[in-house]
Amino acid sequence: MSSIKISKPEELIRIDYEPPRTAWMDTPVDFRPGTWSYSAAAKNLTYLDLPNARAWQPYDENWKLPENWKQIILDGMRERLEKYRSFKLFMDICVRCGACADKCHFYIGGGDPKNMPVLRAELLRSVYRRYFTESGRRFGRLAGARDLTVDVLKEWFYYFYQCTECRRCSVFCPYGIDQAEITMIGRELLNLVGCNINWVIEPVANCFRTGNHLGIQPNGVKDMLDFLADDIQDRTGVRVEVPLNKKGADILFVAPSGDFFADPGTYTCMGYMMLFHEIGLNYTFSTYASEGGNFGLFTSHEMIKRLNAKIYAEARRLGVKWILGGECGHMWRVLHEYMDTMNGPADFLQEPVSPITGTRFENARSTKMVHITEFTSDLIRNGKLKLDPRRNDHLRLTFHDSCNPARAMGLFEEPRYVIRHAARYFYEMPEDTIREKTFCCGGGAGLGNDENIEMRMRGGMPRAMAVRHVRQRHDVNRMACICAIDRSTLSALMDYWVPGVTVMGVHELLSNALVMKGEKERTTDLRGEPLKERTDDETL
Ligand code: SF4
Numbered sequence: 001m002s003s004i005k006i007s008k009p010e011e012l013i014r015i016d017y018e019p020p021r022t023a024w025m026d027t028p029v030d031f032r033p034g035t036w037s038y039s040a041a042a043k044n045l046t047y048l049d050l051p052n053a054r055a056w057q058p059y060d061e062n063w064k065l066p067e068n069w070k071q072i073i074l075d076g077m078r079e080r081l082e083k084y085r086s087f088k089l090f091m092d093i094c095v096r097c098g099a100c101a102d103k104c105h106f107y108i109g110g111g112d113p114k115n116m117p118v119l120r121a122e123l124l125r126s127v128y129r130r131y132f133t134e135s136g137r138r139f140g141r142l143a144g145a146r147d148l149t150v151d152v153l154k155e156w157f158y159y160f161y162q163c164t165e166c167r168r169c170s171v172f173c174p175y176g177i178d179q180a181e182i183t184m185i186g187r188e189l190l191n192l193v194g195c196n197i198n199w200v201i202e203p204v205a206n207c208f209r210t211g212n213h214l215g216i217q218p219n220g221v222k223d224m225l226d227f228l229a230d231d232i233q234d235r236t237g238v239r240v241e242v243p244l245n246k247k248g249a250d251i252l253f254v255a256p257s258g259d260f261f262a263d264p265g266t267y268t269c270m271g272y273m274m275l276f277h278e279i280g281l282n283y284t285f286s287t288y289a290s291e292g293g294n295f296g297l298f299t300s301h302e303m304i305k306r307l308n309a310k311i312y313a314e315a316r317r318l319g320v321k322w323i324l325g326g327e328c329g330h331m332w333r334v335l336h337e338y339m340d341t342m343n344g345p346a347d348f349l350q351e352p353v354s355p356i357t358g359t360r361f362e363n364a365r366s367t368k369m370v371h372i373t374e375f376t377s378d379l380i381r382n383g384k385l386k387l388d389p390r391r392n393d394h395l396r397l398t399f400h401d402s403c404n405p406a407r408a409m410g411l412f413e414e415p416r417y418v419i420r421h422a423a424r425y426f427y428e429m430p431e432d433t434i435r436e437k438t439f440c441c442g443g444g445a446g447l448g449n450d451e452n453i454e455m456r457m458r459g460g461m462p463r464a465m466a467v468r469h470v471r472q473r474h475d476v477n478r479m480a481c482i483c484a485i486d487r488s489t490l491s492a493l494m495d496y497w498v499p500g501v502t503v504m505g506v507h508e509l510l511s512n513a514l515v516m517k518g519e520k521e522r523t524t525d526l527r528g529e530p531l532k533e534r535t536d537d538e539t540l
């Protein structure tokens with residue numbers, strides 16, 4: 001965990017909801033250690049042609065802004081008000097009903113009123129009123145308007161990088177105001193004057209340089225996949241192939257790079273490889289499209305488009321029929337909400353049809369990209385997989401709905417369908433913390449870094465309390481999820497709040513249960529942990 005000191009859980013959970021004595025416009029930002037993220041390194045901005053590359057940190061008095069920074073921001077705001085109808089609407093229609101106020105995990109876990117979604121939006125809205133509405137121009141503060149100053153810019157930075165763009169608050173807004181879209185515009189404006197965080201910009205720069213967030217070279221991708229194939233052989237006795245950059249494959253498979261390179265995601269990747277081997281899928285990994293994640297979502301609309309385009313360029317180059325996507329979060333939000341407008345429709349690909357079951361995925365008619373849990377649940381439903389769920393009897397599971405597949409796609413049933421067929425002990429967390437109301441891990445949108453550790457633990461607290469609930473009631477020891485960032489951030493969150501619960505991908509769970517042709521007797525799961533001894537002589 002971080003070198004920054006964090007209080008013990010029993011202290012952090014004593015949350016002070018008392019608002020400051022000063023009015024919100026008069027309460028300056030306090031850049032307290034553990035609650036903000038380091039600035040983007042100049043070399044990464046330069047690589048991406050982003051403006052105002054320099055050495056600075058948020059706690060500096062002087063942020064070394066361009067001389068005309070205010071004009072740049074206001075011009076940027078005007079341009080976006082004209083371009084995005086949603087942004088204009090979200091600036092105008094909030095009635096301050098407060099329905100969203102207590103729905104953000106950062107407010108629940110931290111008690112800072114500026115983390116109430118309604119007030120977070122007001123940080124931007126107040127400047128919008130001042131410069132773009134008649135009432136704001138005439139009546140200023142009386143109309144909820146304020147000047148754009150350096151202190152306001154610092155406040156934007158602090159709070160727009162304390163929003164994970166999870167969209168939980170928007171589920172409760174009677175007007176459908178999407179705070180994530182407001183945060184995205186806020187971050188985009190900050191980017192115009194070079195105020196961004198390294199945990200977002202470095203992965204983006206790496207993606208352009210080597211294809212993935214971690215900056216792994218193509219030979220490194222190959223080595224890692226070969227290494228995972230060795231591990232599969234060791235556990236199962238079956239040698240799986242590693243098709244890479246294979247021209248003419250039926251399907252391009254794109255996963256988040258966290259699944260190639262970081263535990264526990266690597267076990268999920270082993271799961272994909274075992275599944276594809278078992279059904280004889282003609283697919284390929286790619287070293288160019290070696291990243292499903294799209295950190296453009298946390299940078300700018302232009303960056304979303306550029307990163308998403310890589311996947312489709314590779315599909316075209318390899319001549320595949322359609323694309324299968326792994327257990328990733330924001331890849332899917334981009335696919336479902338932006339892809340068609342930005343880069344689509346992908347008419348050069350075919351409407352996805354499973355080569356194993358013949359099922360036509362009509363929902364992917366336009367994007368030509370199918371979610372792995374849709375694909376796998378269809379295999380199970382058609383009886384194409386032999387599963388022994390007893391191999392997961394050492395696991396007492398719960399499932400975390402990752403924000404993007406849940407709220408951006410409505411993908412609730414497919415992962416649960418796979419889980420229920422791959423394991424026997426599954427327990428849901430409380431109803432108001434799952435499905436579309438799921439709580440964020442607290443570390444998405446580039447905030448999963450070590451220097452921001454206190455805010456991560458605070459923001460993840462509501463999710464952790466729901467896990468603690470099922471741990472106490474059902475002795476849950478494992479949480480499944482379908483997002484690479486979740487697999488990383490939830491692991492740290494569980495260590496802090498609910499020790500004894502570890503995290504896994506759904507396809508790790510599936511492949512533990514998958515009975516493969518020619519396999520040896522399995523004595524351990526994919527992690528090498530011993531299977532529970534059987535007390536009966538049940539056969540499959
Ligand atoms: S729920 Fe919607 S309308 Fe009500 S305060 Fe929040 S953003 Fe505004």
Ligand code: SF4
Nearest residue numbers: 104163164166167169
């Ligand atoms: S973190 Fe999520 S719930 Fe909080 S304001 Fe942002 S989008 Fe809304």
